[in-house]
Amino acid sequence: MNIFRYSSPQTFYPLAGRMAPWFGVAAALCALAGLYLAFFAAPTDAVQGEVYRIIFIHVPAAWMSMFIYVVMAFWSAIGLGLGTRLSFYMTQALAPTGALFCFIALWTGALWGRPTWGAYWVWDARLTSQLLLQFLYFGFIGLTRSIEDPRRADRAGAIIALVGVVNVPIIYFSVKWWNTLHQGASVSMTKAPSMATTMLLGMLILAFAAWFYSLAVTLSRVRSIILERERHTDWAQSEIAEKGAAL
Amino acid sequence: MKSFFAVLHRDLLLAWRSRADLLIALAFFVIVASLFPFGVGAEPNQLRAIGPGVVWVAALLASLLALPRMFSQDHDSGVLEQLLLSPEPAVLWVAAKIAAHWLATGLPLVLISPLLGLMYGLDGASLAVLAASLALGTPILSLVGAIGAALTLGLRGAGSLLALLVLPLFVPVLVFGAGAVDAASAGMGVSAQFSLLGAGVLGAVALVPWACVAALRLACE
Numbered sequence A: 001m002n003i004f005r006y007s008s009p010q011t012f013y014p015l016a017g018r019m020a021p022w023f024g025v026a027a028a029l030c031a032l033a034g035l036y037l038a039f040f041a042a043p044t045d046a047v048q049g050e051v052y053r054i055i056f057i058h059v060p061a062a063w064m065s066m067f068i069y070v071v072m073a074f075w076s077a078i079g080l081g082l083g084t085r086l087s088f089y090m091t092q093a094l095a096p097t098g099a100l101f102c103f104i105a106l107w108t109g110a111l112w113g114r115p116t117w118g119a120y121w122v123w124d125a126r127l128t129s130q131l132l133l134q135f136l137y138f139g140f141i142g143l144t145r146s147i148e149d150p151r152r153a154d155r156a157g158a159i160i161a162l163v164g165v166v167n168v169p170i171i172y173f174s175v176k177w178w179n180t181l182h183q184g185a186s187v188s189m190t191k192a193p194s195m196a197t198t199m200l201l202g203m204l205i206l207a208f209a210a211w212f213y214s215l216a217v218t219l220s221r222v223r224s225i226i227l228e229r230e231r232h233t234d235w236a237q238s239e240i241a242e243k244g245a246a247l
Numbered sequence B: 001m002k003s004f005f006a007v008l009h010r011d012l013l014l015a016w017r018s019r020a021d022l023l024i025a026l027a028f029f030v031i032v033a034s035l036f037p038f039g040v041g042a043e044p045n046q047l048r049a050i051g052p053g054v055v056w057v058a059a060l061l062a063s064l065l066a067l068p069r070m071f072s073q074d075h076d077s078g079v080l081e082q083l084l085l086s087p088e089p090a091v092l093w094v095a096a097k098i099a100a101h102w103l104a105t106g107l108p109l110v111l112i113s114p115l116l117g118l119m120y121g122l123d124g125a126s127l128a129v130l131a132a133s134l135a136l137g138t139p140i141l142s143l144v145g146a147i148g149a150a151l152t153l154g155l156r157g158a159g160s161l162l163a164l165l166v167l168p169l170f171v172p173v174l175v176f177g178a179g180a181v182d183a184a185s186a187g188m189g190v191s192a193q194f195s196l197l198g199a200g201v202l203g204a205v206a207l208v209p210w211a212c213v214a215a216l217r218l219a220c221e
Helices: A003-007 A009-041 A050-082 A085-117 A125-146 A150-183 A197-229 A234-246 B002-017 B019-040 B044-070 B072-077 B079-085 B090-119 B124-151 B158-185 B191-219
Strands: none
Touching (some): A009 A197, A050 A125, A050 A150, A085 A150, A150 B158, A150 B191, A197 A234, B002 B019, B002 B090, B044 B158, B072 B079, B079 B090, B079 B191, B090 B191, B158 B191
16 A cells, blocks of 8 residues: 555545544543543652642643644655645644643643742743743744745745754753753752652553544544645535535 | 845845934834833842843844844845846845845844943943854844744734744843853853854854745745
């Protein structure tokens, strides 16, 4: 089978439709199992008490937000290099989920920081670069939404995603360096991972839940984007008519 | 290289003919930098501590303010399309336009910055480091900003979108630029920050014109 078969929106649309529910089910199962481990099975932390349980939401969200940006840059590079429309659709379908996870990571981080560090926000390197990542997501979404010509929106978004991904490590290291210069490591999040196995397991399962959720949501979102952008084609029109009749 | 110098000369001439615009950006820089004491109080030690950061942030905002004019006039008048159609290598004249933009808007910021540093009570060595760090840092702002300016060319609300796109990317420049002045004030060496800023300039010079050409082609289709 030729894998490039699915680079066409028309063939990918039904494939995405078949895959999305499965990923959704997998996400729900992982989330249930992970949340059970996180809130009932995992022991109370010796130092932080119960509040540490935010980690089960916080860390998967933070991982996912960074990973999705890299995936967006990957599809942008493919799209610019090969000129495949579907790659750009994928990039745009991923962005809101990435921004959402970034926001969740920041928000839960603030809620975690208050009881443990005594402040909702500290200018720690990780927090600050996460905040800047959020701005990069907003910039990408803002740019692609405010360009009316879809072809230009696709490519402009791809360029800014690639520029962003080159800058993410630079931003991270500059902020880290700035932070150590100013206030030293008064707040260190890089302590050794001396976690109990159940904690680690719960976190990993919830990370998988975040993965499957992102896949499911992105695939359903890309289906909408495909229909919207391919609405001039016959197959998309008949698909839209069918969906309209079903309502 | 002939096209590089031709575009450079033309853009500098145009900038000189409309120098009121450039002076407004410069005045903005001075005003923003002189607002801070009203907000935080005129205690000399505090001002000395925040001075480098304030001057740098003001420079960031002033160069952001000047960015849209890099391509917009040529876009409106159709010059940009003609340049893109011409057989000259696009990377060269784009680099020339960015260079001209920096000479017209970045260099004045560098030259006037010691005066602002003086208002914040920085000592002589720190003033020199401030000007030098801006001289190394503002080209990066012009280069990275050029991508944003090209991507937002002709859009509704281009100005605020441009800020959202490029300000996060400016953070490393701010960190190293203001960090150099802080280090100089504290009597430490500044070679690390200057090396990193220099590396930033070289990396941006190597990569930005290509991205910028791609963005300009999109805007002119």
